[in-house]
Structures are given as C-alpha cells and as structure tokens.
Amino acid sequence: MKIDATAVRSYLTRWESLLAIATILFIVYAAATTPGLLSSASLSNAFQVVAEKSLFVLPLLLLIIGREIDISVASVGAFAAVVVGLLTQAGLPFAVAVIVGLLVGGLCGALNGFCVAVLGMPSLVVTLGSLALFRGLCYVALGSTPITSPIPPDLITWSYGTFLGWVPNNLIPLLILIPIFGIALHRRPIGRQIFAIGGGPDVARYSGVRVLRLRFWLFVVSGAVAAIAGVLAIGRTSQVTPDAMVGYELDAITVVFLGGVSFLGGAGRMTGVIWSLLLIVMLRQTLLLQGQGQYAQGLAVGLLLIGSLLLANISQRIGAWFTNRRLRAAAQAA
Amino acid sequence: MKHSIVRSTGIMAVAAGVLLAGCASGTPATSPGTGTGETGPAVPGVREDCKDGKGAVGLIPKLGTDPYMVVVKEAAEAAAAEIGGSVIFTSPSEATGAAQIPFVNQLVAQNVCVIAIAGSDTDSTKQALLGAQEKGIKVISWDSDVDPSARSVFVNQADSASIGDQMLVSMSKMLGPDGGDVAILSSTPTAVNQNAWIDSIKKQLETNPDYAKINLVTVVYGQEKADENARQATALVQSYPNLRGIIVPAGIGLPAAANALDQTGDLGRIKLTGLAPPTLISKFIQSGEVQSVWWNVSDLGTLTYHAAQAMATGKITGAEGDAFDAGALGDYKVGAKGEVILGEAQIVTPENLNTFKF
Incomplete structure (x- = not known):
C-alpha cells in the first residue's frame, strides 16, 4: 500500500490531530508529575463530575457548526429536573417522571427552535432569554427548598457506581450518544446538511436543504439532551435543586471551541471535541490533585483556549505566507 | 413548513399531557418520602496514621474567597500550629453544593484524616462524603450543616x-x-x-x-x-x-x-x-x-479544628454526650443530633463593637 505523503501531512496538521498529540503529551507529563492521577478512583471522579456538562457538548457541536448556539441548555436541563422532581413528589413512578421530563426538555428546545427558525430571531439572543426564563421557572416552581426525599436511592447509587474498573455509570448516556451524534454528523445526509447550513444558509436552501426545519429540530434535540443531563444531575447531587448546573453551558462551549469548531460555523469534527474534552478534564483533575482551587483551574482553562486559538491563527498565517511565496515564485518562473 | 413545526410541537405537548394524565389517574401513588437518607455506612474505627492527632484536616469552605471562610482557615491553622497536624484549605469558586464535590474527592485522594466541610447545600456532597467515610476518613461539618447521615459532628456557631x-x-x-x-x-x-x-x-x-x-x-x-x-x-x-x-x-x-x-x-x-x-x-x-x-468567627475555626482532631484520634465519635478539650476555648460536649454549639450569638451595638475582632 502506498502512503500518500501529502495526505499524511494534512492529517497531522488537522486541528484534532494536534489536539490529540497535545492531550496525550499532557497526560504523560501530568501522570509523571502527579502521583495518583491515573488511579481508578481519580479517573472515575474526574469524569463523574463532568457527566452533565459533557452531554451539553453534543448538541452544541451540531448547533455551532450550523451557525447557531444554545446557551440555555443548563437552565433547560435544570427545569426538566425540577419537573421530574415535582412529578415524583406528586407520586408518579420515577421512570414515568423522567420520560415526561425529557419531553418537557424537548418542548423547551422547541420554544427556542420556534423563535429562531420560524420567527427568525438570532439564537444567541433567544437562548439568552430562555436561559433566564427557565432558570426563573425553576425557582418559581420549586421555591427555595430542594427536593430530596422521594428520589430513588438506586439512581444515586448508580450515579456513583463504575464499570470496567473506573468508568463512572453516569457517563453511559454520553458514551451512547457520542457515536450517534458522530455518525449523524459525519456519515449521514443530515450531517452534510448541517455543514451546508453552516457554510452558507442561502446556498444550502437553494440546494434543497430544509434549513428552517433542520434548525428547529436541532434545538429540540438540544433541549432533550439537556433534560438527560438534568436527570444525571439529580443522581449526582442526590437532590433536585433550582440552582442545578448553573454556568455549565460556558464550560461546554469552551470544549466545543477548543475542539476546533469554527465560530463562524461550517467546520468542526466530533473527534476534535472529544480530545478537547479529555484535555480539559485531565487538566482540571491534575490541578485539583496538586491542590489548586477552582480559580486557578479556570485560569488555566481560559489560557489554554486563548493560547490555542492564538496558535491556530499564527500557524494559519505562516501557512498562508508560505503558499503566497510559492505562488509568487511559480508566477515569476512562468 | 411552519405548519409542520407547529404540528410537531403540538404532538409533543399532547404526548406529555397524555402521559401525565394517564399516570395521574391510572397508577396508584407510590409511597413518597421513603427517603434516601438511610443511616450512613458503618464508620470504620480510628485510622492508625491519624491516631496521634498530627494528621491532615481538609477544610472545604463554601467559597474560597469569602473573608469569613478565610478567618476560619487562619484560626484552624493557628490551632494546628498549637496542637499539631495540618490544614489543607480548598477553594470552590461557586457557592453551590455541586461545586464542592470535586474538592471532597480531592481530599479523599490526598487521604486526609478528617474532612471538615461548610455545606453550600445539604445533599449535593452527601454521596461523596459517605464514600470518604468508607475509606476511613472522618467527616464533620461546620458553619452550615450537610445531611446528618453524611457527617459525625456539626460544629454550629450558635443555635x-x-x-x-x-x-x-x-x-x-x-x-x-x-x-x-x-x-x-x-x-x-x-x-x-x-x-x-x-x-x-x-x-x-x-x-x-x-x-x-x-x-x-x-x-x-x-x-x-x-x-x-x-x-x-x-x-x-x-x-x-x-x-x-x-x-x-x-x-x-x-x-x-x-x-x-x-x-x-x-x-x-x-x-x-x-x-x-x-x-x-x-x-x-x-x-x-x-x-x-455576630459571633467570634475565629473561635469557630479553633473549635472546628479541635473537633476534627478529636474525631481523628477517636476521643469522640459524634455520639451525644462525648466531650473534648478545645484548648483555650475550654471543654465542649456533643449535643443532640451530633451538634457542637460554639455559644450564643450577640447583637453588635456601638457599646460592644470593639470586642469583635472580625
């Protein structure tokens, strides 16, 4: 088999490949300097606490590639959890309450989708509004006392359990949804349509993509996935609380952008986002084990994001400079 | 196109409604309030490496930057300098219970003798604290309580x-x-x-x-x-x-x-x-x-540290009536529900203002 040198080079210079190398190097370095980092307890803790935020990453990946954004995910998830909690308290079986909760999440997403797709409002503004709206509803519906008593103990025990030695159970929804979202995005027509919309909505529409409908459904999916995260939050914190997952949307958006997804839409890969998630989780865990507080962790993640964007920008310019020079040389030779 | 969106939203709403109505009328209510708060795990005895009272006490505040929490930390450190042992102070940046979970995990990884937490809410950290106890780490709360099944003693500033x-x-x-x-x-x-x-x-x-x-x-x-x-x-x-x-x-x-x-x-x-x-x-x-x-915040830190080491050395177990010595503050007793109460809260007026150092 002949290996195409340019193909290899272009693969290696792709953002997700660089990110993969950086992540692996970081883990090797961190494991050598931080005792216990790769112990099963440390790994399961590190991933267990990000179960909810990392779910938000999936719909956000699709939305941002399609030139939209949904910053209401954490509020929608918390609201769905509040619905689940209130229904359970009212005596409904927990499983039924969860199904209703997922539908409510989908409906919240539908509201966002309706405003964006049908009314044509910008998604940042719409979801900024619903971020506040659904968080407010959490407090209105629940009052100030978190629900703790009728939550099934099995859910809590499950959330804190692991399989394969260290993988936390509450990562299962993410592990199931990653391949589904990945295949939909990269192997199915719907994925190509999302990229087409991100590349240029008008062109996409003239090529037969039903832009508005797709946009609408992306928001519905986002709401439903957010609701799953809400249920996970109930298990992890042993309660339904109106301030569940506050601010998690920003962490999820950070992962998406560090994963190489274009701010302008139309570009991004699932693998990139997975590597960026791994990198941030391991970075935070390393700092935690070294005794650094949350402020220092935030600082490090912020520097990482800005630094990597800067690096990408510079390398692009250098690349462009070389191409220009080659073109000029070729023109002179001709 | 707009119709299809309206229709699908409608279908979802109806589905949710039907499900709700069906269940509300059909299924009998499951007995609520059975609760998740069974008694905590069998707390293991005193750990060998903590017996001498020189082990580490992990202090989890609500917020790392709150000056109140910092005064507690400094008082605990002063107490450690006096009677031995050390303090590890962690700093969550949000005042939510969920934000405290990673720090409980961190202190478990560092295998401290005692975790002393000021709960941002009662239940978020419960499961993680129960896990810590299973690993032989004593758990006490201070300033604001966590679920009583997840800790041995609550050091309360005042009733x-x-x-x-x-x-x-x-x-x-x-x-x-x-x-x-x-x-x-x-x-x-x-x-x-x-x-x-x-x-x-x-x-x-x-x-x-x-x-x-x-x-x-x-x-x-x-x-x-x-x-x-x-x-x-x-x-x-x-x-x-x-x-x-x-x-x-x-x-x-x-x-x-x-x-x-x-x-x-x-x-x-x-x-x-x-x-x-x-x-x-x-x-x-x-x-x-x-x-x-107000109350004397610095005393709260001192009392918390003494209570923590009393737990670590096995002097107290958190049972009502257990007594321990809190250095300059004198002797304290564990009261009902595992509470150790620092004292009476006072009203600060122009007359007594200068007796409060914080």
Whole structure:
C-alpha cells in the first residue's frame, strides 16, 4: 500500500490531530508529575463530575457548526429536573417522571427552535432569554427548598457506581450518544446538511436543504439532551435543586471551541471535541490533585483556549505566507 | 413548513399531557418520602496514621474567597500550629453544593484524616462524603450543616433559631414601638442556614405579640454577590415606599446593602440589621443606623479544628454526650443530633463593637 505523503501531512496538521498529540503529551507529563492521577478512583471522579456538562457538548457541536448556539441548555436541563422532581413528589413512578421530563426538555428546545427558525430571531439572543426564563421557572416552581426525599436511592447509587474498573455509570448516556451524534454528523445526509447550513444558509436552501426545519429540530434535540443531563444531575447531587448546573453551558462551549469548531460555523469534527474534552478534564483533575482551587483551574482553562486559538491563527498565517511565496515564485518562473 | 413545526410541537405537548394524565389517574401513588437518607455506612474505627492527632484536616469552605471562610482557615491553622497536624484549605469558586464535590474527592485522594466541610447545600456532597467515610476518613461539618447521615459532628456557631430571633430583636429595637414594613435580603434561595433563620423569623412574627407591628413585605436574594445585593437593596427601597428596615442575613449582603443605601441617602430612614462581620460595617454601627448579629468567627475555626482532631484520634465519635478539650476555648460536649454549639450569638451595638475582632 502506498502512503500518500501529502495526505499524511494534512492529517497531522488537522486541528484534532494536534489536539490529540497535545492531550496525550499532557497526560504523560501530568501522570509523571502527579502521583495518583491515573488511579481508578481519580479517573472515575474526574469524569463523574463532568457527566452533565459533557452531554451539553453534543448538541452544541451540531448547533455551532450550523451557525447557531444554545446557551440555555443548563437552565433547560435544570427545569426538566425540577419537573421530574415535582412529578415524583406528586407520586408518579420515577421512570414515568423522567420520560415526561425529557419531553418537557424537548418542548423547551422547541420554544427556542420556534423563535429562531420560524420567527427568525438570532439564537444567541433567544437562548439568552430562555436561559433566564427557565432558570426563573425553576425557582418559581420549586421555591427555595430542594427536593430530596422521594428520589430513588438506586439512581444515586448508580450515579456513583463504575464499570470496567473506573468508568463512572453516569457517563453511559454520553458514551451512547457520542457515536450517534458522530455518525449523524459525519456519515449521514443530515450531517452534510448541517455543514451546508453552516457554510452558507442561502446556498444550502437553494440546494434543497430544509434549513428552517433542520434548525428547529436541532434545538429540540438540544433541549432533550439537556433534560438527560438534568436527570444525571439529580443522581449526582442526590437532590433536585433550582440552582442545578448553573454556568455549565460556558464550560461546554469552551470544549466545543477548543475542539476546533469554527465560530463562524461550517467546520468542526466530533473527534476534535472529544480530545478537547479529555484535555480539559485531565487538566482540571491534575490541578485539583496538586491542590489548586477552582480559580486557578479556570485560569488555566481560559489560557489554554486563548493560547490555542492564538496558535491556530499564527500557524494559519505562516501557512498562508508560505503558499503566497510559492505562488509568487511559480508566477515569476512562468 | 411552519405548519409542520407547529404540528410537531403540538404532538409533543399532547404526548406529555397524555402521559401525565394517564399516570395521574391510572397508577396508584407510590409511597413518597421513603427517603434516601438511610443511616450512613458503618464508620470504620480510628485510622492508625491519624491516631496521634498530627494528621491532615481538609477544610472545604463554601467559597474560597469569602473573608469569613478565610478567618476560619487562619484560626484552624493557628490551632494546628498549637496542637499539631495540618490544614489543607480548598477553594470552590461557586457557592453551590455541586461545586464542592470535586474538592471532597480531592481530599479523599490526598487521604486526609478528617474532612471538615461548610455545606453550600445539604445533599449535593452527601454521596461523596459517605464514600470518604468508607475509606476511613472522618467527616464533620461546620458553619452550615450537610445531611446528618453524611457527617459525625456539626460544629454550629450558635443555635439556629437563636440567630434568627436575635436579628428580629435587633430590628425591633431599632424600629422602636411603632414597628413598620420590613424586608429580608437573603443570600441564595437554597442556602440552608438563611432559610432556617427566615423560617424562625416568620414564625416569631406570626406568634409573638412583641412584633405585632412589624410587617414582613418580601424576601429577595442577593446571590452572595456584592453588586447584586446593592441592586436588590436599592430596588427594595424604591418598590416599598413605606419600608423602614431590611434584615440581611448574609455576610456579603449586609455591608453591600449598607454602602448602597448610604450612597442613595436612604440609610437612617431605613434601618439595617443582619449578619456580617462588624469590622466591615463598623462606621454604620457606630452611627446607630446598622446593627449586626455576630459571633467570634475565629473561635469557630479553633473549635472546628479541635473537633476534627478529636474525631481523628477517636476521643469522640459524634455520639451525644462525648466531650473534648478545645484548648483555650475550654471543654465542649456533643449535643443532640451530633451538634457542637460554639455559644450564643450577640447583637453588635456601638457599646460592644470593639470586642469583635472580625
């Protein structure tokens, strides 16, 4: 088999490949300097606490590639959890309450989708509004006392359990949804349509993509996935609380952008986002084990994001400079 | 196209409704309130490496930057220097229970002898703390309790009901016999201590004839942020023209509200009381416009550290009646529900202001 040198080079210079190398190097370095980092307890803790935020990453990946954004995910998830909690308290079986909760999440997403797709409002503004709206509803519906008593103990025990030695159970929804979202995005027509919309909505529409409908459904999916995260939050914190997952949307958006997804839409890969998630989780865990507080962790993640964007920008310019020079040389030779 | 969206939304709404209705009528209610709070795991005995009382105590505050929490930390460190052992202080950047979970895990990874936590809520960290106990780490709470099944001892600064009552006594004294409209500006809607105090204030207002002329108009929240507290305080003054006093049971809120109302010129007409380090509002206390209900925070840190080491060495187990020595503070006893109470909360007035160092 002949290996195409340019193909290899272009693969290696792709953002997700660089990110993969950086992540692996970081883990090797961190494991050598931080005792216990790769112990099963440390790994399961590190991933267990990000179960909810990392779910938000999936719909956000699709939305941002399609030139939209949904910053209401954490509020929608918390609201769905509040619905689940209130229904359970009212005596409904927990499983039924969860199904209703997922539908409510989908409906919240539908509201966002309706405003964006049908009314044509910008998604940042719409979801900024619903971020506040659904968080407010959490407090209105629940009052100030978190629900703790009728939550099934099995859910809590499950959330804190692991399989394969260290993988936390509450990562299962993410592990199931990653391949589904990945295949939909990269192997199915719907994925190509999302990229087409991100590349240029008008062109996409003239090529037969039903832009508005797709946009609408992306928001519905986002709401439903957010609701799953809400249920996970109930298990992890042993309660339904109106301030569940506050601010998690920003962490999820950070992962998406560090994963190489274009701010302008139309570009991004699932693998990139997975590597960026791994990198941030391991970075935070390393700092935690070294005794650094949350402020220092935030600082490090912020520097990482800005630094990597800067690096990408510079390398692009250098690349462009070389191409220009080659073109000029070729023109002179001709 | 628009129709299909409207239709699908409708279908989802109907589906949710049908499911709800079906279940509400069809299935009998499962017995609620069985609760997740079974008794905690069998707490292992005293660990060999902690027996000498020189082990590490992990201190988890609500917020790493809160000056109150920092005073506790410094007092605990001073106590460690005196009787041995060490303090590991962690710093969550959000005042939510969920944000404390990673720090519980961190202290478990560092295999400290004791975790001493000020719970941002009662239940979020419960499961992680139970896990810590299974690994032989003692758990105590301080300042604000976590679920009692997840800790052995709660070091309480003062009896909760008495703090609420003292705030009301203080407000009532400042308002005089005429009473008037009063609002509460609390920290967050889920804050455990604040809600307990507010409940006890409400109960007093309903039942105690001394407060018949005091009328509670609303409870709002400053979210543990200075600017939000300032905003809420000025908004209260605008929306309730007859307002005569605000009770601010939160350490960040009271100074922020006092400064904001001082700037708008409403302070004086509006009296403030609540819970804050007297040193932050000493000039307002001096002028008689503000009072505070307070205790010796530094003593809370000292007592917490002594209680932690008493747990680590096996001197106490958290059972009612267990006694331990807290150095200069004297002897303390574990009371009902595993509570160790530091003492009475005091009302800070111009007369006793200089006895409070924080």
